[in-house]
Amino acid sequence: MxxxxxxxxxxxxxxxxxxxxxxxxxxxTIEDSSLPQKVILPLLSYGAKLLNTQVVVGEEVKTGQLIATSNEFISAPIYASISGRITEITDLPHPDFGEAKSIVIESDSKDEKGYNxxxxxxxxxxxxxxxxxxxxxxxxxxxxxxxxxxxxxxxxxxxxxxxxxxxxxxxxxxxxxxxxxxxxxxxxxxxxxxxxxxxxxxxxxxxxxxxxxxxxxxxxxxxxxxxxxxxxxxxxxxxxxxxxxxxxxxxxxxxxxxxxxxxxxxxxxxxxxxxxxxxxxxxxNKPLYERIITVTGEAIKEPKNLRVRIGTPLHHIIKECGGITSDEVEIIFGGPMMGTAVDNLEVPILAGTSGVLVLPKRKIDLQTESPCIRCGRCVEVCPMRLLPTEINKAVENKQWDLLDELNISECIECGACAYICPSKIPLVKRIKEGKEVLAKRKVKRNR
Ligand code: SF4
Ligand code: SF4
CATH class of the missing domain: 3.40.50.11540 (NADH-ubiquinone oxidoreductase 51kDa subunit)
Structure with a gap:
C-alpha cells in the first residue's frame, strides 16, 4: 500500500x-573498539536457559564461529566474538545473575573470520x-x-x-x-x-x-x-x-x-x-558477535559510542575510554532508569547491553525514605495505569493476594513512580519483591 x-x-x-x-x-561518531585480550561469553540464552557448548577447552576458534547452541525453541546460538583459543568453560561473573557458566576465548590478535x-x-x-x-x-x-x-x-x-x-x-x-x-x-x-x-x-x-x-x-x-x-x-x-x-x-x-x-x-x-x-x-551472512554501545557518565574520561565485541570485559571498555575520573563510582549496564548496577570489572558486555554508564557516587540520590504522603504522583505517571502506592502498601503488609488484584504483573519496572515519589519510597524495589513472592507461591502451588 x-x-x-x-x-x-x-x-x-x-x-x-x-x-x-x-x-x-x-x-x-561510532568508533570501533580495539580487540580485547579475551572475551567471556555466558552460555545463557533468553530466560537464563543454559546452551550446549560446541567447543572444548584448548580448541582454536575463529571470529563468527558457532560455539554454543540449543534445541529449545526460545533460544539463540552464540558465536565466537574474537579468534583465538578456548581457555576455560567455567562459572564466571555475569552482570545479571552474579555468576554464569561461560566460555573464555583468549585472543590470537588475528581476528580471523570463521564465516564468508x-x-x-x-x-x-x-x-x-x-x-x-x-x-x-x-x-x-x-x-x-x-x-x-x-x-x-x-x-x-x-x-x-x-x-x-x-x-x-x-x-x-x-x-x-x-x-x-x-x-x-x-x-x-x-x-x-x-x-x-x-x-x-x-x-x-x-x-x-x-x-x-x-x-x-x-x-x-x-x-x-x-x-x-x-x-x-x-x-x-x-x-x-x-x-x-x-x-x-x-x-x-x-x-x-x-x-x-x-x-x-x-x-x-x-x-x-x-x-x-x-x-x-x-x-x-554475518552472525551476531558485536554490538554498538554508549559509554558515558560524568566519571568516564572520554565518553564514546563504541562498536564492541560481545563478551568484552568491562575493564577493557573503561580503558578504551580513558579510564575513570572519580575515586568512587557506580557503574550501570544500560540506562539509569532500567539498567543493572555492576560492581565487578570482569563482567562481560552482553548482546543486550546498550550502554555503560559510569557515575560518581555523589550523583546517586542517597535521600532516605519517608512515609507516603498520598500525593498520587506515582499513580499519575505510571504508564501502565497501576497504583504503585497501593502495591507498595500491600507488599509492606504482606497482603500477597491483593497484589494480583492490583495487576502487579503488568508493571514494566520502568521506575517512573520511584523517580517522581517525593517520599523517596523505593517503589520498584518493593514491586520486584512482590513479584518474587508471587512467583515462589506459584511454583509451590504447581508442585
Ligand atoms: S515501575 Fe511499574 S508501577 Fe512504577 S511507574 Fe513503572 S510500570 Fe508503573
Ligand atoms: S508518589 Fe510516593 S508519596 Fe506520593 S502517593 Fe506515591 S508513594 Fe505516596
Whole structure:
C-alpha cells in the first residue's frame, strides 16, 4: 500500500520528563573498539536457559564461529566474538545473575573470520529461508531484552500481523547509540526494514522516534522518500516512550490487553540496532558477535559510542575510554532508569547491553525514605495505569493476594513512580519483591 510520507507527534498517558544527559556523546561518531585480550561469553540464552557448548577447552576458534547452541525453541546460538583459543568453560561473573557458566576465548590478535562475508540477494529468498538465517545468526533483541528475533518473527497461524514498528525512541537518559545509528547508517536501516517486511509479508513499517532527535528525523525523512512503505512517526519526548506497549499505543492507537503481546494487536516491534543486525546477517551472512554501545557518565574520561565485541570485559571498555575520573563510582549496564548496577570489572558486555554508564557516587540520590504522603504522583505517571502506592502498601503488609488484584504483573519496572515519589519510597524495589513472592507461591502451588 503506497501512502504519502507523514510526520506527526503522539504519545501515551502517564510517563515523566527526564533530563536527557545525551550531549556528551550525541555528536560522537561510532568508533570501533580495539580487540580485547579475551572475551567471556555466558552460555545463557533468553530466560537464563543454559546452551550446549560446541567447543572444548584448548580448541582454536575463529571470529563468527558457532560455539554454543540449543534445541529449545526460545533460544539463540552464540558465536565466537574474537579468534583465538578456548581457555576455560567455567562459572564466571555475569552482570545479571552474579555468576554464569561461560566460555573464555583468549585472543590470537588475528581476528580471523570463521564465516564468508558474502553479499546475498535476499529478494530471491523465501520468508522461511530468511527466518532461518536470522535464527542461525543468533540475532536477539539488542534494545536490552535479548529475546530471540526469529521467535518474534514466527507468527502463530491464528494471529494476523499488519504493522512493524522500529523502536528508535532511546528514551533512557545518557544513551545515544540508536541516534548515531540513525544518523550514520540510514541505508542499512531501511534495507533491514525491507527484509523484515518480506518476512512478515506486510507493507507497513513505522520508525518511531522522539522529537529530541531532529537531525536523525531529517535524515530518516529524506531516506523514507524512496521507501513509501516506511513512515517516520515523531513522538513527544517522554519516558518510557520506548516500552513496547506505550509505543504501540502512541504510534497506532492500539491497546495491548493485560497479559497479551504486541502480536495480539497485529504488531511486531524491534529496536533499530536489531534491524541493523538483521541487515548484516541476511545480506552479508554475518552472525551476531558485536554490538554498538554508549559509554558515558560524568566519571568516564572520554565518553564514546563504541562498536564492541560481545563478551568484552568491562575493564577493557573503561580503558578504551580513558579510564575513570572519580575515586568512587557506580557503574550501570544500560540506562539509569532500567539498567543493572555492576560492581565487578570482569563482567562481560552482553548482546543486550546498550550502554555503560559510569557515575560518581555523589550523583546517586542517597535521600532516605519517608512515609507516603498520598500525593498520587506515582499513580499519575505510571504508564501502565497501576497504583504503585497501593502495591507498595500491600507488599509492606504482606497482603500477597491483593497484589494480583492490583495487576502487579503488568508493571514494566520502568521506575517512573520511584523517580517522581517525593517520599523517596523505593517503589520498584518493593514491586520486584512482590513479584518474587508471587512467583515462589506459584511454583509451590504447581508442585
Ligand atoms: S515501575 Fe511499574 S508501577 Fe512504577 S511507574 Fe513503572 S510500570 Fe508503573
Ligand atoms: S508518589 Fe510516593 S508519596 Fe506520593 S502517593 Fe506515591 S508513594 Fe505516596
Amino acid at each position: 503506497k501512502r504519502d510520507l507523514f510526520t506527526f507527534k503522539k504519545t501515551f498517558a502517564g510517563g515523566i520528563h527526564l533530563p536527557d544527559f545525551k550531549s556528551s556523546t550525541s555528536n560522537l 562475508l558474502k553479499e546475498r540477494d535476499y529478494r530471491s529468498l523465501s520468508s522461511d529461508e530468511i527466518r532461518k538465517i536470522i535464527k542461525d545468526s543468533g540475532i536477539v533483541g539488542l534494545g536490552g531484552a535479548s529475546f530471540p528475533t526469529y521467535v518474534k518473527f514466527t507468527i502463530p497461524e491464528d494471529k494476523h500481523i499488519d504493522s512493524f514498528i522500529i523502536n528508535l525512541c532511546e528514551c533512557e537518559p545518557y544513551l545515544t547509540v540508536d541516534y548515531r545509528i540513525a544518523l550514520e547508517m540510514p541505508d542499512e536501516i531501511f534495507k533491514g526494514i525491507e527484509v523484515v517486511l518480506k518476512i512478515l509479508n506486510i507493507e507497513d513499517a513505522y520508525i518511531a522516534i522522539e522529537d529530541n532527535k531532529q537531525e536523525a528525523i531529517d535524515v530518516l525523512n529524506e531516506k523514507a522518500k524512496a521507501y513509501p512503505q516506511v513512515k517516520v512517526v515523531v513522538l513527544r519526548t517522554k519516558y518510557p516512550q520506548g516500552e513496547e506497549k506505550q509505543l504501540i499505543r502512541a504510534v497506532l492507537k492500539r491497546v495491548v490487553p493485560k497479559g497479551k503481546l504486541p502480536l495480539d494487536v497485529g504488531v511486531v516491534v524491534d529496536n533499530v540496532q536489531t534491524v541493523l543486525a538483521i541487515y548484516e546477517a541476511v545480506l552479508f
